[in-house]
Amino acid sequence: MTLDARDPPIPLIESLDELRVSVDRLEREHAAKGVTLSGRVIHVSHYLPIVAALNTGDQSGVPTPPKTPDREPADALEGPTGLSPIANTPDAALALNDVSPRWTLTHRRGHSAMHSGIRSLSATHEQVIIGWIGAIHLHPPTPINSELLLDQKVANYKGPDDALDAKPVSYASVWLDDATAHDHYEGYCKATLWPLFHYLLWQDVTTELPAEDKDWNAYVRANEAYAKRVAEVYKPGDLVWIHDYHCLLVPRFLRQLIPDAYIGLFVHTPFPSSEVFRCLPRRKEILDGMLGANLVCFQTYSYARHFSSSCVRVCGYESAPSGIDIQGVITTVMHCPVGIDAGRVEKDSHRPGIAPKMETLRNLYQGKKIIVGRDKLDVVKGILQKMRAFEKFLRDYPQWRGKVVMIQVTSPALSDSPKLERQLSEIVAHINGEYGSLDFVPVHHYHQVIKKDEFYALLSVADLALITPLRDGMNTTCMEYVICQEKTKKSPLILSEFMGISPNMTHALQGVASQINYALTMDESEKASRQTALYDIARTHTSHTWAAVLLKMLLSLIENHNTARKTPELDRVLLKSKYLSAKRRLIMLDYDGTLTPIVKTPSMAVPPLPTLEALEKLSKDPRNIVYIISGRDGVFLDQHLGHISQIGFSAEHGCFVKERGTSTWVNLSEALDMSWMSEVKEIFEYYTERTTGSFIEMKKSSITWHFRASDPEWGLFQCKQCLDLLENNVAPKRPIEVLVGKMNLEVRPVAINKGEIAKRLLYTYPDAEFVFCAGDDKTDEDMFRALGTVAVELFLSSSQVFSTSVGLSSKKTLASWHVTSPAEIVDALLGLCNDSPSRSNL
Numbered sequence: 157m158t159l160d161a162r163d164p165p166i167p168l169i170e171s172l173d174e175l176r177v178s179v180d181r182l183e184r185e186h187a188a189k190g191v192t193l194s195g196r197v198i199h200v201s202h203y204l205p206i207v208a209a210l211n212t213g214d215q216s217g218v219p220t221p222p223k224t225p226d227r228e229p230a231d232a233l234e235g236p237t238g239l240s241p242i243a244n245t246p247d248a249a250l251a252l253n254d255v256s257p258r259w260t261l262t263h264r265r266g267h268s269a270m271h272s273g274i275r276s277l278s279a280t281h282e283q284v285i286i287g288w289i290g291a292i293h294l295h296p297p298t299p300i301n302s303e304l305l306l307d308q309k310v311a312n313y314k315g316p317d318d319a320l321d322a323k324p325v326s327y328a329s330v331w332l333d334d335a336t337a338h339d340h341y342e343g344y345c346k347a348t349l350w351p352l353f354h355y356l357l358w359q360d361v362t363t364e365l366p367a368e369d370k371d372w373n374a375y376v377r378a379n380e381a382y383a384k385r386v387a388e389v390y391k392p393g394d395l396v397w398i399h400d401y402h403c404l405l406v407p408r409f410l411r412q413l414i415p416d417a418y419i420g421l422f423v424h425t426p427f428p429s430s431e432v433f434r435c436l437p438r439r440k441e442i443l444d445g446m447l448g449a450n451l452v453c454f455q456t457y458s459y460a461r462h463f464s465s466s467c468v469r470v471c472g473y474e475s476a477p478s479g480i481d482i483q484g485v486i487t488t489v490m491h492c493p494v495g496i497d498a499g500r501v502e503k504d505s506h507r508p509g510i511a512p513k514m515e516t517l518r519n520l521y522q523g524k525k526i527i528v529g530r531d532k533l534d535v536v537k538g539i540l541q542k543m544r545a546f547e548k549f550l551r552d553y554p555q556w557r558g559k560v561v562m563i564q565v566t567s568p569a570l571s572d573s574p575k576l577e578r579q580l581s582e583i584v585a586h587i588n589g590e591y592g593s594l595d596f597v598p599v600h601h602y603h604q605v606i607k608k609d610e611f612y613a614l615l616s617v618a619d620l621a622l623i624t625p626l627r628d629g630m631n632t633t634c635m636e637y638v639i640c641q642e643k644t645k646k647s648p649l650i651l652s653e654f655m656g657i658s659p660n661m662t663h664a665l666q667g668v669a670s671q672i673n674y675a676l677t678m679d680e681s682e683k684a685s686r687q688t689a690l691y692d693i694a695r696t697h698t699s700h701t702w703a704a705v706l707l708k709m710l711l712s713l714i715e716n717h718n719t720a721r722k723t724p725e726l727d728r729v730l731l732k733s734k735y736l737s738a739k740r741r742l743i744m745l746d747y748d749g750t751l752t753p754i755v756k757t758p759s760m761a762v763p764p765l766p767t768l769e770a771l772e773k774l775s776k777d778p779r780n781i782v783y784i785i786s787g788r789d790g791v792f793l794d795q796h797l798g799h800i801s802q803i804g805f806s807a808e809h810g811c812f813v814k815e816r817g818t819s820t821w822v823n824l825s826e827a828l829d830m831s832w833m834s835e836v837k838e839i840f841e842y843y844t845e846r847t848t849g850s851f852i853e854m855k856k857s858s859i860t861w862h863f864r865a866s867d868p869e870w871g872l873f874q875c876k877q878c879l880d881l882l883e884n885n886v887a888p889k890r891p892i893e894v895l896v897g898k899m900n901l902e903v904r905p906v907a908i909n910k911g912e913i914a915k916r917l918l919y920t921y922p923d924a925e926f927v928f929c930a931g932d933d934k935t936d937e938d939m940f941r942a943l944g945t946v947a948v949e950l951f952l953s954s955s956q957v958f959s960t961s962v963g964l965s966s967k968k969t970l971a972s973w974h975v976t977s978p979a980e981i982v983d984a985l986l987g988l989c990n991d992s993p994s995r996s997n998l
């Protein structure tokens with residue numbers, strides 16, 4: 157099978173030393189520009205790497221380690237960070253931490269790649285690690301109320317390797333009540349998000365639908381608690397990295413608490429195709445939660461692409477070259493695969509205890525080829541399918557019968573699946589019955605947590621590793637295998653193509669039954685060359701380089717983040733006071749997206765009642781000159797607003813004008829060359845035929861091609877093609893300007909724009925002492941630009957001119973003020989003409 161061509165392997169990255177130099181350089185550059193950075197990184201993940209137990213008196217009670225959360229099987233061992241085994245015993249932890257004898261803090265296993273990456277940053281940065289401490293194990297079970305005490309203990313916790321860090325690491329726990337913790341993790345995370353993110357729609361994993369609302373509410377509560385905890389420890393200039401699918405709403409909640417925080421989100425799981433993701437009832441909330449981050453990063457390009465595509469398709473957001481654009485605010489979307497602590501694994505794989513275990517295994521399976529597999533007993537790991545493939549191999553290649561053993565280790569998953577266990581036992585028994593004999597057993601299945609030495613011994617003696625999950629965010633076992641094989645057999649590796657690691661491990665084999673035969677008969681030189689390539693990847697793409705890349709990426713975005721001008725929110729008190737003191741007021745208003753919200757079909761964008769009320773009231777005041785300056789044609793404006801006789805109109809981006817109190821439209825484009833219209837129409841027709849849902853809006857002097865109702869990605873792609881054609885082949889020869897609007901492309905004469913109309917009005921009413929001009933899209937920027945120049949000529953001070961953009965404060969605009977919705981514009985207008993105080997005065 158071939159790889160998805162769109163999912164390229166990650167090119168070789170900078171070495172860890174080079175990355176650290178780049179990070180240091182970026183920080184110096186920021187400092188030189190006056191950007192405050194604290195030199196501290198806050199990491200947020202579901203669990204702290206700590207287990208707490210309270211010994212309530214019965215000394216016989218020893219805390220049992222909690223079940224490992226959903227991570228690669230290697231994590232269920234002692235962890236490839238190579239933690240000293242002594243630290244994993246409560247007594248040792250007491251000695252290490254010097255805590256009250258009642259509390260025992262021990263190292264939590266799991267997420268080893270993430271934690272070793274995080275820890276590696278301590279070489280250069282101070283760090284705070286925030287997470288849930290987990291359920292407290294009481295011996296004997298007793299009610300407790302010792303959170304405060306435990307909080308201090310956690311803050312001062314020293315992990316097994318913390319003493320080696322150049323910069324301090326501290327810990328802060330998030331407190332979740334039992335119901336929230338349970339429904340957040342076992343509920344929304346494991347029963348809803350996990351299956352969906354691994355392409356298992358819920359009916360495949362359970363006969364009952366997940367308790368959607370209860371679990372969702374707990375997910376929200378838990379995510380709020382994580383965000384609050386970050387806010388409590390946050391110092392200006394901290395970089396915040398939030399990890400994984402348990403915390404997808406934390407970026408948004410944190411953004412609300414600390415608007416200027418530098419936030420990164422790393423998703424360790426797969427992110428499914430938008431067609432699957434859109435099945436999630438809370439899809440929009442999840443995406444909005446994630447988009448609170450400045451940077452969202454995934455393991456692979458495919459996952460990043462699926463995420464961007466979901467933002468476009470589910471939320472209707474725009475895709476920008478580097479990420480997702482929500483009204484001018486960009487969330488950058490990147491990918492960077494996590495690796496392992498290769499140096500540590502290398503060292504650990506040569507521990508003295510391993511060689512005798514390898515010898516034992518060799519003697520046990522003398523003369524046989526050994527295939528190894530180790531997976532969590534989780535349906536997404538595809539163990540049944542792997543067994544079926546092994547059976548097919550024995551069926552198709554009878555010459556191997558009696559000569560190959562498959563050693564499959566499964567570690568317990570979070571929640572037991574008796575059905576899966578039974579099915580696995582059945583298929584193992586079937587293969588052994590069919591292809592085994594009294595003195596030969598082809599499949600050896602061990603369902604247990606094996607010791608790291610045993611695991612590394614197994615990986616080292618193997619002739620082939622078979623790692624074939626149905627879906628896996630990354631999978632680091634294969635990297636450990638490659639490291640273990642370097643000094644032993646250089647045996648090949650078969651990987652499923654549905655793993656995050658696969659695009660990077662291009663020298664592994666894909667496919668199963670026939671590839672087992674191929675791998676077992678591979679000559680030594682091919683084995684060696686494949687191993688060299690795989691080893692190179694495992695050694696260079698480590699958990700340490702991953703963490704350094706994350707830091708570098710977030711630091712690289714800070715410049716944009718800081719230099720992006722924030723447009724202040726419209727000051728309604730100032731607006732009203734300037735309005736009241738002016739004897740003459742000029743009010744220029746765009747229509748779509750300013751006086752009425754953007755809707756799917758242009759004809760549905762009728763003015764809401766408050767808009768009509770505001771326009772009627774404003775235009776009745778003889779001191780007010782009110783104009784609508786729109787891209788719409790005169791017919792539409794007449795139909796919906798024509799009855800308000802004291803309003804003046806400009807239609808089709810300035811091509812037509814209807815003065816106040818008159819009923820005649822004056823065509824300002826009459827003298828212009830309009831021969832381009834048929835050519836542009838033909839081009840738009842070409843694209844309409846090929847873009848389902850798109851249509852052309854023909855006006856008298858301008859043409860608009862709409863694609864809002866089309867497939868969003870195809871529509872945007874076609875729009876870019878069409879824009880390219882118009883700009884490069886038509887615009888250079890014809891007197892036109894091509895405008896990129898809101899899900900549309902517009903073409904109008906180059907000589908006329910909304911800015912010209914705004915200038916005209918400013919010169920016509922030079923006695924205006926108050927100017928309010930509002931718009932939402934790029935064509936309205938022409939008005940704001942004109943205001944900037946003409947206001948100076950007319951001696952209008954900046955406090956008299958209220959150019960107002962509808963959009964977020966970080967949207968790029970020439971306007972001086974912003975509001976976030978058309979409703980706020982209308983509310984501000986009503987606030988001006990009503991005697992009652994405006995909303996902001998209340």
Ligand SMILES: O=P(O)(O)OC[C@H]1O[C@H](O[C@H]2O[C@H](CO)[C@@H](O)[C@H](O)[C@H]2O)[C@H](O)[C@@H](O)[C@@H]1O
Nearest residue numbers: 747748754755756757758761786787864898900
């Ligand atoms: O200058 P404006 O008053 O803002 O008008 C700009 C264009 O607006 C209309 O299209 C946009 O609004 C539609 C209704 O909300 C929406 O369906 C469409 O996707 C938007 O592009 C209008 O149809 C165009 O003629 C105007 O030029």
